[in-house]
Amino acid sequence: xxxxxxxxxxxMAVVSCGIYSFTGTSIQPDVKTITIPYVxxxxxxxxxxxxxxxxxxxxxxxxxxxxxxxxxxxxxLELVCEITGYDVRATAVTANEVAAQNRLTVTVKVAFSNKxxxxxxxxxxxxxxxxxxxxxxxxxxxxxxxxxxxxKLVEDIxxxxxxxx
Numbered sequence: 001x002x003x004x005x006x007x008x009x010x011x012m013a014v015v016s017c018g019i020y021s022f023t024g025t026s027i028q029p030d031v032k033t034i035t036i037p038y039v040x041x042x043x044x045x046x047x048x049x050x051x052x053x054x055x056x057x058x059x060x061x062x063x064x065x066x067x068x069x070x071x072x073x074x075x076x077l078e079l080v081c082e083i084t085g086y087d088v089r090a091t092a093v094t095a096n097e098v099a100a101q102n103r104l105t106v107t108v109k110v111a112f113s114n115k116x117x118x119x120x121x122x123x124x125x126x127x128x129x130x131x132x133x134x135x136x137x138x139x140x141x142x143x144x145x146x147x148x149x150x151x152k153l154v155e156d157i158x159x160x161x162x163x164x165x
Contacts, residue, residue, distance in 0.1 A: 032076055035072065036059050043083050053146065053147075066162060081108050081110050082108065101134060105129040107127045
C-alpha cells in the first residue's frame, strides 16, 4: 500500500507540473520557437572570435536543453545579445606596486523577449571573468580564458531566461 501511494504521489507531481522539464527549464507548452541572432560586438577592445563563439554556444545550449525549434526570425522567444565590455585589469598588486594577477572580464547585454508571455521578458547585463598570472601575456592565455568565460555567460543567460533562476 505504501508503495502504491508513493508511486501515485510521484505520478501526480510529475503530471501537475505541466511546464517543468528535467533540464530545469520552465517554458510554456505553446512556446515552440526561438530566435538567437548573431551576437553583436560593441566593446572598445576587440576579440575577433568572441561574438561567433558566444553565438554558437548559446544556440547549442538551447538546442540541447530545450525542445524549441531555432528559427531565423519571428520566434516565440527572441534572445538578442551584444558584447559591451571586454576588459583586462590588475586584481592583485605586489608590494612593489606591480600587478601579480590580471582579470579578463566580458560583459554581455541581453534582451530576451517572450512574445506569448511578455511578463517573462529579461533585459539585463551579465559579466563573467577569469584571472590569470601577470607573467603571462593576454595573447598566450586569451583563448582558454574566453572559452571558460563563454561557458559561464551561457549558463547565466540560459538560467535567467528559460530556467528563470
